[in-house]
Amino acid sequence: MRDLGRALLRSRVWRSIARHGFPDSNRNRSLAVLTNFFLHFHPVKVRLRAIRFTRTFYLGGLSAACFLILTMSGVLLMFYYRPAVPHAYNDMKDFAFVVSSGTFLRNLHRWTAHAMVGLVLAHMAWTFLRGAYGPPREFNWVIGIGLLVATLLLSYTGYLLPWDQLAYWAVTVGTHMVAATPLVGPEIELLLLGGHSINDNALVRFYVLHCVVLPMTLALGVGLHIWRLRKDGGLHLPALPMGEDTNHGQDVPGSEEGAEGSPTDSVRLVIPNVEVADGAPDPGDEPMVMTFPHLLLREVVAFLALAVLLVCASLAFDAPLEGIADPARTPNPAKAPWYFLGLQELLRYYAPVVAGVLLPSLCIVALAVVPYFRVNIERPALWQVAPLRRLALLWLAIAVLTGVFRVGATGIVWSIVVPLWLVGAAMSAGALPWRGGRLGPWLRTRSLPFWIFTWFLLSAIALTVVGALFRGPSWRFTLPWRDGIY
Amino acid sequence: MATQDPERAVSLTLRRLGIAFAILSVALLGVLAIAPASAHFSEWRTVQQRYNALARRAKRDPIEVRVRQLSPSPDVVDRCGSCHLGAAGVAPVEGDPLFAAHPPIPHDPTRFGCTICHGGQGRALTMRAAHGGEPNWDEPLFPRKHYEAGCGLCHSGITAPDPDLVASGRGLFEVRGCSACHGVDHRDVAGGPDLSEAGLRGYAHDWHDRHVRAAAGSTDSRWAAGHLPLEEAARAAIDAYLESRVGAPQLMAGKLLVARLGCRGCHRIGGVGGDGPDLSDIGSRKASDLDFSRVRGSPALVDWLEEVLTDPSRLDPRSRMPPPRLDASQIDPLVTYLLSLRTRPIPVAFWPPDRVRAMLLGERDFARDGHALFGAFCSACHGPRGEGKVLGGLSVEVAPAIGGASFLAIASDAFLRRTLREGRPDHRMPPWGALDSGLRPEEITAIIGYLRGLHPVTTTFAEVSASDLDPSRGRSVFRDRCAPCHGDRGEGTAIGPPLAAADNAVTSCEDAIYGTLMNGVEDTAMGTFRTLDARTLRALIDVVRTLDRAPGSRREWRPRQGDPASGAALFARHCAKCHGARPEVRRAPAIQDPRFVAMAPDAFLAASIVRRHDRTRDDVRRSADEISDLVAYLRSLGATSEVSHAE
Structure with missing residues (x-):
């Protein structure tokens, strides 16, 4: 049996598909990563410290995993969904009653979207708190902020598509905030809605943005984000404190920001079959492991755990669906999606132009420029x-x-x-x-x-x-x- | 890690990861399979499998297990037949009401679907969701006892005849033996044609003559019970009863009750009715918008409506709706009718003729004779025959007895029409004109005609001419009833014209005087005197006809510029005692009210001062200047008010 498997792996057909042998030797394992389109974002070898779960909680990878699940479930949903009034709402009902596993698919898409927003936000927060945005990763951080905005927009445009009361009024709250922008607000609203109220036109625009424009942007952005991460020397890690890593580098003042990967590391990285060692001052001291299977297995296990969790959540909890959108009946309160509720809460205190435009844009700009103002990051404390x-x-x-x-x-x-x-x-x-x-x-x-x-x-x-x-x-x-x- | 061999630690972790990978892979496959697998245990599949089990036992062919749906229009999908297999045309099987055939209906389900009549959520495939149990679904299934509400959704334009006529027709239908041969309300009777839907499908309007002819040439004993021929009024009542048989007796009963109770005196339905809460869309009120804290029973619209109809003040202490005082058998028909009131758009292709007539041709859904109109729109406040009523509620209000003879004697048609059209500001009487409450001019005329008909002319001119002449009686009646306006000798005043034949075209002719006394003169203070008997009329007419032209007839009061200051003093001395400004001691009309002064011309004011105070007439005559002063004073009141308005 085992021989038969080996023989199959050696056959011409198999070799035409995968160009390496069974990944049981380090050479074949390296080839498996290097010659695989889907895996070649990875280095062949990684530092053991970098792949530890508590280092990153795999927040970025799990965000990407959510995007993958969302794309798959979204495509399935697209087979049934028509972006028109009142078909959109009727199709939601059909998902609930006649489409095979329709309820499950819709739930999965909904809960995964919420999970992705949460994971992306957590990824940003963790990256910041670990100080991983410093040189040479400044621009990758800016890309990350862009990806965060794209994620929020994706989730927000998807919110309208069920065309129920919840969708309609949550989106109304959002577009009213946009319309409060000085000078160009009404024009942006017109561009977004294709009219002055949320109707068929707005639905088609949101649909195209949700299914084509934003996912493609996000996919490209994620590719760029990961590619740059590799070019910038992989995960940011605190320097090893003189040969021992029991302190995780945290207790040593100033150690965290002290050691960024030098440009020369990046150069070394892109050359295949060269011992990979980035970030650490002395590559020889740093314990390294093969990406295949150590990192890949971790990634797969994390992805599986997330998928099991999301599938169970989708089986247990149904995505909300209220009555068909009715512009004549305003629910009280009309709440935006949860990730915009902070802004809506600000509306309680400030004029829409402050709460809906000024403060969020200031936040985004501040986040984007943070890596370029390195106040008090280097010593002295x-x-x-x-x-x-x-x-x-x-x-x-x-x-x-x-x-x-x-x-x-x-x-x-x-x-x-x-x-x-x-x-x-x-x-x-x-x-x-x-x-x-x-x-x-x-x-x-x-x-x-x-x-x-x-x-x-x-x-x-x-x-x-x-x-x-x-x-x-x-x-x-x-x-x-x-x-x-x- | 530092104490262990790092190589071993790494390989140990790898092994643990491998185990986790194996477990999670199986777990993911397992949980992913749950959703597709559970579809095979759905409610409708279970029902169809139960049918197949029963069919096999009954030696019938089993059916293919699949969703059975009707899609009468692209937006409507009704999957009710997936469980209600009998209604979906599957061969009926004993053992479950779901598998029994649908009762015969005039509508083809493949063209109309299910939910258009029954309500509920057609796309749903679980019982709870399909029957409207989901909080997000606004049109739940009509309860079994109110299923006729579904008929009213489309057939909203059916005219409900005069309810009193229908009630008497219903009695006659039984008493005169019609029900011996004819079935109504889907009651099966052998013999004559079924009349359950006579009002909808039409019937031969010469039925009476036909029956009389048929009865004459027949020896069937049942004809004898018919008591033919029928008098005209009985035929009209039976006609009204037949018109009301539209195949939905409970719905029609509710509609008739609304007309009989006068609900539309306050509530508007379809743009016609008073200024209270509009009921046009009451049937689609969402349970989530209603307050159920004081409702007994389930939180459904039906229970809410039942509670309102039992005692509106229980639900809302501020409700101005008088308790309807209905008996239990009246509540269900009313609820059925109210549930049918929805403004949900219905594709024109589905409109029945009655809806087309109502929506496009302006036909009414209520009877348009004066009696029926008064009953439907006025009787709730003014009483069934205009007796007047004390309206309950927190503030007690009185609806005037507009049906009374004394009111109608002085109320001109123009006054009634204006009051009906424009309402009474500061009173509960709303404007009933076409723009406000939807009554058309001819309908207002019909209501006025009904009011006029309440006190018909009972004494004919022939009776008057034939009665004895009693001159002394005539003079006393003239002094009491005519002199106040026309002067003691019929010389005429600012209010009434001179009556002497030389001055007046009417009084030269006895039947013209009679006609004026009976009908009054439109738009003047001349009312009707229909309560006078023939002898009195004869004497009065004689007095009027023989009046001589009085010297100084229509004594003119010549306007003169008066002095408001001395007028004020005069008013305080002579008038304020009764016409004073303080309402609690006022015994006479509030003539100081600027609104009154603004309306009254000087001549009217002066004539009133002279005429209405005949005991002081001598004084007044002596002081014509004083009249001018008083008029000037009153006029100044009107002027100040205009100034204050302008400010």
């Missing part, structure tokens, strides 16, 4: 020089920011201000001459961008949670355990 003066400056800045967020708002934006104070408190704790075990030094060594990003992250989470759970009819404050979730 934040509190090493004149800690008292810096502390005073910090609280002055916090007071000013608290005031800035009150300007033009209808009330104090607690979801932004409280995280600001918390972050300030945590920073101050690091500045004080306090030796609290491991926590004290850890706080002390965080950089300024880390704190700003933490504040941004906490604010976004707080806004989204409040918008999703604590807002009821007319956007009044409600308690979910008392009044239920709207």
Whole structure:
């Protein structure tokens, strides 16, 4: 039996398909990765540290896996779906009742989309917190921000397609925010909707964007993103602290940002059959393993685990479908998809032009330019020089920011201000001459961008949670355990 | 890792990963198989397999297990037949009502589908979703006892005849033996043709003459029970009853009840009705929009409607709807009718003739004679014969007794028409004109005609001419009834014209005087005097006819510029006692009201001051200047109000 298998692998037909033998030797394993179109993004050998699950939680790879699942389930859904009123809604009903596994496919597509938005956001946050956006990866980080926007747009355009009340009004909230852009807002809305209200034209536009334009953009962008990652020396890893890696490089001040892959590493990388060693100062000390099977197996197992999870979720929970879209009946409250609820929550406080245009664009721009302003990322650490003066400056800045967020708002934006104070408190704790075990030094060594990003992250989470759970009819404050979730 | 051999650790991890890979691969294949596999245990497959089991037992051919759907139009897909196999044309099998044949219906299911009549979600294939149990589905299946509501969705234009006439026709149909040969409401009777759908399909309108002829030449004992021939009124009642037999007795009963109870006095249906909540779309009210906190029973529209019809104030304490006081047998027909009220668009290709007539040709769904119109639109407030009514609710309001003789005697047709068309501001009477509440001019005329007909002329001119003459009676009646406007000697005043034959074309002729007394004069203060008996009329006519031309007839009050200040003093001394500004001590009309002053011409004011106070007439005559002053004072009230309006 085994001989028969070997014979098959040696046959001309097989060799015409796969040009390497059975991957049981390192040579064949290397060839399996190098000569395979789908695998050649990988190096032949990887550092053992880089493939550890807790290093990245495979967030980027799992985002791509979600995209794969979404593409497959989406294509299946496209076989039945017609982007026209009222067929669109009727087709949702047909998915529920007559299409084989239609409910399951729709659920899978829906829940995977939510998972992808969450994973991409988590991927961004983790990449930032690990400081992996530094040179030479700055532009890859910018591409990543673009991919995040594309993911959000993909999810948002897909939201309209079922043409039910939920879809219609969630998209209405979004387009009204877009329309608040000064000068060009109405034109952008017209371009997006193909009219002045959400109707057949808007549905076709959203359909084309969702099924053709944005997926192709995203696929290209993901290719570029991964390709650049390889060119920039693979995963960013903290330098090995003098031959031992038990500390994960975290406890050593300044070590995290100290060692970026040098351009010469990249040059070495692209040459096949050369010992791959990127990032580490001394390649000889770094434990390496073959990509096949060590990395591939991990990837496959992670993908399988995610797929099993999503399939189970799709079997257990049905995607929501409300009554057919009715422009005459506005639900109260009309909520956007969850990832835009933070913005909608801001609308409670600010004019649409601030909450819907200014703040989100500022956030995106700030995220995109972060790698080019390397404030206090290199030594010395934040509190090493004149800690008292810096502390005073910090609280002055916090007071000013608290005031800035009150300007033009209808009330104090607690979801932004409280995280600001918390972050300030945590920073101050690091500045004080306090030796609290491991926590004290850890706080002390965080950089300024880390704190700003933490504040941004906490604010976004707080806004989204409040918008999703604590807002009821007319956007009044409600308690979910008392009044239920709207 | 540092303590172990790194090579071994790596290979151990690899082995664990391999095991995880194996388990997860199998798990993924397993969970992926669940969705396609569960389709084979769906509700409708189980039902069709049960049919096949029963069919085999009954030695019938089993059917192919598949979705059975009807698609009468591209947007409508009804898959009801996947479970309701009997209705889908599959050979009926004993043992399950699902497999019994559909009762005979006039509509071809392949052309109309199921949900167009029954409601529910046609695309669904589970019972809960198909019967409308999903919260997102707005048109649940009509409950069994209200299934006739489905007929009313399309047949919305069927005219409901006068409900009182239908009720009497129903009685006559039984009493006069029609029901011995004819079945109605799908009751099976041998003999004559079935009349269950006579109103919809039409019937021979010369049925009476035909029956009389047939009865004459027949020896069948059943003809004897018919008591032929019938009088005209009975024939009209039976005609109305036949018109109301449209094959949906409960729906028609509801429609007739709405007309009899006068619901449309407040509620608008299809653009016609009062200014209360519009019921045109009540049948598609979404359960999610209704408050069920005080409703007994399930949270469905049907239960909500039943609760409203039992006691509206239970649901909403602020409701102005009077308790309908219905008995239990009336609620179901009303609910059936209300459920049928939907504005859901129906493709024109499906419109029945009655809908075409109603929607495109303007035919009404209510009877248009005065009695029926008054019953449908006025009786809820003014009482069935205009007796007047105290309307309940938080604020007690009184609907005037517009059917009373004294009101109708002075209310001119023009006044009634204007009130009907424009309503009464600050009162519950809404405007009923075509633009407001949808009544057409000819319908308003019919209502006025009905009101006029409530007190018909009972004394003919011949009776008047034939009665004895009693001059003293004539003079006293003239003093009481005519002199206030026409003057003591018929010389005429600012209100009434002179009556002497020399001054008046009418009074030279006795039957013209009679006619004026009976019918009044349109648009003047001259009302009708139909309650006078023949002798009184004879005497009165005689007095009027023999009036001499009075010297100074139509004594003219010459307008003169008065002094408002002295008028104010006069008003305070002589008039304010009764016409004062404070409403609680006011005993006479509020003539200081600027709105009144603005309407009244000077001549009317002056004449009123003179005529209505005959005890002070001598004083007034002495002080004609004072009249001018009073008029000037009242006029100044009107002027100030205009200024204040302008501000």
